[in-house]
Amino acid sequence: MKSLSRVIAAVGLIIVFSAAAEPYDVLLVGGHVLDGSGAAAYRADVAIESGRIAAVGNLGRARADRVIHAEGLTIIPGVIDLHSHADGGGESGGLRSPDANRRAAPNLVAQGVTTAVVNQDGRSLIDIERQRAQLEERGFGPNVILMVGHNTIRRAALAGGSERSATPAEIETMVRYVREGMNAGAWGLTAGLEYEPGIWSTTEELIELVRAVKPYHGLYIAHERSSGIDPMWFVPSRGSAGVLPTTMLDSILETIRIAETTGVTSVATHIKARGRDYWGKSGEMIAAISAARDRGVPIWADQYPYDTSGSDGTMTLIPRWVADEFGGDQTNYALALEAALHDDETARALARDVMHEILQRGGPGNILVLDHPSRSVVGKTLGELAAAREVTVVEMAYLLQIEGFRDQLGGATLRGFSLSEDDIRNFAVQPWVATASDAGVTLPGEAFTHARYYGTFPRKIRKYALDEKLVPVEQAVRSMTGLPADILELDDRGYVREGYIADLAVIDLVAIRDRSTFFDPHQYPAGIPYVLVNGAFVVDSGEITWALPGKVLTREHDRSRPDTDD
Numbered sequence: 359m360k361s362l363s364r365v366i367a368a369v370g371l372i373i374v375f376s377a378a379a380e381p382y383d384v385l386l387v388g389g390h391v392l393d394g395s396g397a398a399a400y401r402a403d404v405a406i407e408s409g410r411i412a413a414v415g416n417l418g419r420a421r422a423d424r425v426i427h428a429e430g431l432t433i434i435p436g437v438i439d440l441h442s443h444a445d446g447g448g449e450s451g452g453l454r455s456p457d458a459n460r461r462a463a464p465n466l467v468a469q470g471v472t473t474a475v476v477n478q479d480g481r482s483l484i485d486i487e488r489q490r491a492q493l494e495e496r497g498f499g500p501n502v503i504l505m506v507g508h509n510t511i512r513r514a515a516l517a518g519g520s521e522r523s524a525t526p527a528e529i530e531t532m533v534r535y536v537r538e539g540m541n542a543g544a545w546g547l548t549a550g551l552e553y554e555p556g557i558w559s560t561t562e563e564l565i566e567l568v569r570a571v572k573p574y575h576g577l578y579i580a581h582e583r584s585s586g587i588d589p590m591w592f593v594p595s596r597g598s599a600g601v602l603p604t605t606m607l608d609s610i611l612e613t614i615r616i617a618e619t620t621g622v623t624s625v626a627t628h629i630k631a632r633g634r635d636y637w638g639k640s641g642e643m644i645a646a647i648s649a650a651r652d653r654g655v656p657i658w659a660d661q662y663p664y665d666t667s668g669s670d671g672t673m674t675l676i677p678r679w680v681a682d683e684f685g686g687d688q689t690n691y692a693l694a695l696e697a698a699l700h701d702d703e704t705a706r707a708l709a710r711d712v713m714h715e716i717l718q719r720g721g722p723g724n725i726l727v728l729d730h731p732s733r734s735v736v737g738k739t740l741g742e743l744a745a746a747r748e749v750t751v752v753e754m755a756y757l758l759q760i761e762g763f764r765d766q767l768g769g770a771t772l773r774g775f776s777l778s779e780d781d782i783r784n785f786a787v788q789p790w791v792a793t794a795s796d797a798g799v800t801l802p803g804e805a806f807t808h809a810r811y812y813g814t815f816p817r818k819i820r821k822y823a824l825d826e827k828l829v830p831v832e833q834a835v836r837s838m839t840g841l842p843a844d845i846l847e848l849d850d851r852g853y854v855r856e857g858y859i860a861d862l863a864v865i866d867l868v869a870i871r872d873r874s875t876f877f878d879p880h881q882y883p884a885g886i887p888y889v890l891v892n893g894a895f896v897v898d899s900g901e902i903t904w905a906l907p908g909k910v911l912t913r914e915h916d917r918s919r920p921d922t923d924d
């Protein structure tokens with residue numbers, strides 16, 4: 359017994375000795391910490407060991423393999439992007455690309471993103487196990503949280519066409535797909551109710567599916583049926599084809615009902631009020647969500663800090679039906695338009711549809727020409743062009759097609775700015791609104807993309823916190839770190855705390871800014887010199903490292919206590 363206790367004492371001594379002598383992997387010294395809780399910044403050093411935050415405090419005399427002088431810099435938790443398209447869709451997109459540089463997701467990690475919640479808007483692989491295996495085989499930059507896509511499972515479950523409501527048996531089949539996905543490590547369900555075939559689903563169908571994630575402590579993220587006065591697919595002259603077009607507020611109320619009925623944490627994603635005729639509606643949506651939250655409904659939202667949407671960048675003012683009905687071989691859309699305008703009744707219907715789209719995209723002064731064969735047109739708004747030509751805005755839309763690219767519907771690449779700054783600001787100050795990008799992976803030199811692909815998170819901090827002082831910087835940081843971690847119920851990420859995983863970003867609050875614009879989107883942000891994923895540098899001294907330290911996060915892993923995990 360005596361010798362055993364002596365051995366134990368000796369071993370204890372060795373452990374104490376080696377702990378004192380062993381240098382940390384990384385030590386960030388002299389910086390301030392914004393910990394993700396919304397609390398004020400404080401002076402602290404942060405030590406990283408074996409992928410975790412080993413210590414936070416005054417560590418001046420500690421040793422480390424790598425010491426980073428963070429004087430004047432702020433250490434924040436890594437960004438958790440609640441609405442990400444980094445999966446890239448399809449069989450081998452985004453983080454599963456054969457191209458390792460794409461899997462590094464440089465445009466995301468450069469913004470401080472360390473975790474991306476993917477398979478949004480109802481789109482996933484049907485086989486989550488397979489998607490997870492593809493990711494884990496190939497390796498990727500930021501951590502990933504997988505979701506099950508409602509549109510994907512609905513298409514699979516409804517034999518012989520999914521443009522209808524589902525039968526009870528088909529709902530059962532969908533429930534089985536949800537369970538399979540959850541068992542394979544998914545975190546919840548996403549819906550894309552403005553897209554096929556989600557537009558055909560009933561609230562009851564959704565309730566059954568969302569209920570299925572409840573035993574897994576899953577999450578429901580809903581792309582609404584509409585983000586304005588009517589859905590994107592709604593064309594006035596063509597009617598609604600059996601589905602009643604709803605407003606964004608209707609859709610929010612449905613999401614609240616689903617959350618309330620199931621008790622499942624639900625997110626009204628990329629919350630907005632789209633279209634000139636819907637501006638100002640943020641107040642009603644906020645009132646509805648706030649009232650629901652007050653009575654205990656687990657509902658949240660996320661937002662990207664831009665006044666233009668994804669579909670604002672693929673908009674066409676000439677509706678698709680012109681091509682379908684008058685397009686011939688569809689290599690000359692100008693001819694199709696001229697044929698449509700020939701008939702008076704068709705021309706009246708067309709004018710109504712074009713005007714509807716102009717209003718949905720923010721009005722003639724908010725529709726910008728990004729590309730057109732006539733360079734004098736590029737950079738002008740539809741309203742400016744119409745005034746200069748002394749034509750109506752609808753006639754100007756026709757001229758863009760007639761004088762534009764013949765093989766491109768609408769004749770020009772346009773971007774609408776369909777959201778009002780007032781609504782964006784109203785949403786941005788709500789403590790239950792996370793900041794999310796709605797962006798996927800892109801590489802410099804690729805096609806036009808939304809500025810949010812490179813700028814979302816630094817823009818929220820720069821524009822809305824530091825410059826306009828709409829929200830305190832503590833809250834801006836919280837909206838992209840601690841808040842999404844709370845929504846996801848992550849228990850060891852999203853905060854700068856001892857024992858938490860070392861997903862961190864080091865930012866310079868003087869220099870931080872988004873640099874991506876709509877004419878020149880492929881611009882990395884400034885002022886984010888270091889980003890670590892699971893303790894590994896993905897941005898180092900302001901340079902992308904192209905490292906692939908990401909993991910697929912699953913419930914089992916993240917529910918384990920830090921001290922029982924290696």
Ligand SMILES: [Zn+2]
Pocket residue numbers: 478479581628
């Ligand atoms: Zn969406």
